Amino acid sequence: MLKRLFRRWKIRQLTRLLKDLRAQYGKKRYYSKREVERALKRKRLIRSTSHMSANNCYAYAMYCSPQVSARACSTAGVDTSYASMKRDISEVVFGRQREFDMSSLAHAIHADNSSGNSSNSSVHGSDEL
Numbered sequence: 001m002l003k004r005l006f007r008r009w010k011i012r013q014l015t016r017l018l019k020d021l022r023a024q025y026g027k028k029r030y031y032s033k034r035e036v037e038r039a040l041k042r043k044r045l046i047r048s049t050s051h052m053s054a055n056n057c058y059a060y061a062m063y064c065s066p067q068v069s070a071r072a073c074s075t076a077g078v079d080t081s082y083a084s085m086k087r088d089i090s091e092v093v094f095g096r097q098r099e100f101d102m103s104s105l106a107h108a109i110h111a112d113n114s115s116g117n118s119s120n121s122s123v124h125g126s127d128e129l
Contacts, residue, residue: 007058011092014059015109016043021063022106029102030065033072039063061085062105 020039021031031039036059040046046056057078060069070082090098093108100108 007088008092011058011062011089013045014062015093015112017045017059017063018106018109030068031063033060033064033068036060036063058085058089062089063102 017036017039020042021028021035024039024042025031025035037046040056040059045059057069057073057076057080060072061082064072066082069085073080073082073085086100087097089105090096090100093105094100
């Protein structure tokens with residue numbers, strides 16, 4: 001249970017990366033592994049990329065292509081599937097399991113930030129684009 005709570009907290013923290021990624025690299029469908037790593041460092045969500053955990057791989061699942069995400073996490077020795085990470089992300093961000101892309105993720109994050117919710121609150125967005 002504690003592990004699940006930490007994972008949910010970590011996913012909520014990772015939603016902060018979108019604003020940084022867009023400011024640094026513009027709006028994209030997917031960001032590169034290197035761009036995500038740099039954003040993680042700028043936001044102080046990781047100290048170095050030499051030790052990636054399953055929780056950090058959620059950033060790749062959120063912002064990188066499925067292929068880049070899978071390759072990065074497998075190289076780091078993380079045994080969590082891309083599909084299961086996407087399910088976890090959708091439950092935290094949308095409050096339920098659903099398919100999502102960068103546009104719907106951005107909308108949900110923006111809606112949560114606009115409502116004045118803090119990073120300790122639940123991130124739930126609208127299904128409407």
